[in-house]
Amino acid sequence: RMVLLGHRTAGKSASADSILGLNESATLVGRTTRCQVRHARHLGREIKVVDTPGWWANASVEDTGKLRHLLPLLDGYWNRTLVLVTHGECLAGRAAEQYIQGAGQGLWALLEKCSNRYHVLCNKSKDGTQVRELLLKIEEMLAGNCLEKRQ
Numbered sequence: 001r002m003v004l005l006g007h008r009t010a011g012k013s014a015s016a017d018s019i020l021g022l023n024e025s026a027t028l029v030g031r032t033t034r035c036q037v038r039h040a041r042h043l044g045r046e047i048k049v050v051d052t053p054g055w056w057a058n059a060s061v062e063d064t065g066k067l068r069h070l071l072p073l074l075d076g077y078w079n080r081t082l083v084l085v086t087h088g089e090c091l092a093g094r095a096a097e098q099y100i101q102g103a104g105q106g107l108w109a110l111l112e113k114c115s116n117r118y119h120v121l122c123n124k125s126k127d128g129t130q131v132r133e134l135l136l137k138i139e140e141m142l143a144g145n146c147l148e149k150r151q
């Protein structure tokens, strides 16, 4: 199960399509205006994705009145969060690390919260490998959390 969060047009719905192995069905509908649970069986797994409406790119979460009181809660979720970098083809052969180095404080802070977990996705590609690798990263992250809890 996963929840996709991000600014408007970041590529959340297109990423949901890729992750679920669907053909741009959600993207054709345009802007997502309310949360939608979507699920499918893909790459040998039962996957459920919550697609959400995007926030304005220049708005901080503190500006989002409804979320403000949830912030102290949110702390427990960082160990189950990774950064999804969409439009992967725009890297044009550059290493993702190089892009991240030039991306600035906002992304660096987010990555630090996520223990530097990220994954690059190109939603225009039909290559299932990138989604398989993402699912493996998620499974690894969850397995790491279980180990930490046991110790």
Ligand SMILES: Nc1nc2c(ncn2[C@@H]2O[C@H](COP(=O)(O)OP(=O)(O)OP(=O)(O)O)[C@@H](O)[C@H]2O)c(=O)[nH]1
Binding pocket: 006, 007, 008, 009, 010, 011, 012, 013, 014, 015, 026, 027, 030, 031, 032, 033, 052, 053, 054, 055, 086, 087, 088, 089, 121, 122, 123, 124
């Ligand atoms: N080239 C390219 N285009 C992408 C990629 N991901 C998404 N897009 C395009 O970017 C546009 C916005 O994508 P959406 O998935 O609808 O974005 P969103 O984050 O769901 O947007 P909201 O629902 O408005 O918050 C669409 O035209 C997608 O086809 C990608 O990896 N590469």
Ligand SMILES: [Mg+2]
Binding pocket: 012, 013, 014, 030, 031, 032, 051, 052, 053, 054
């Ligand atoms: Mg959307």
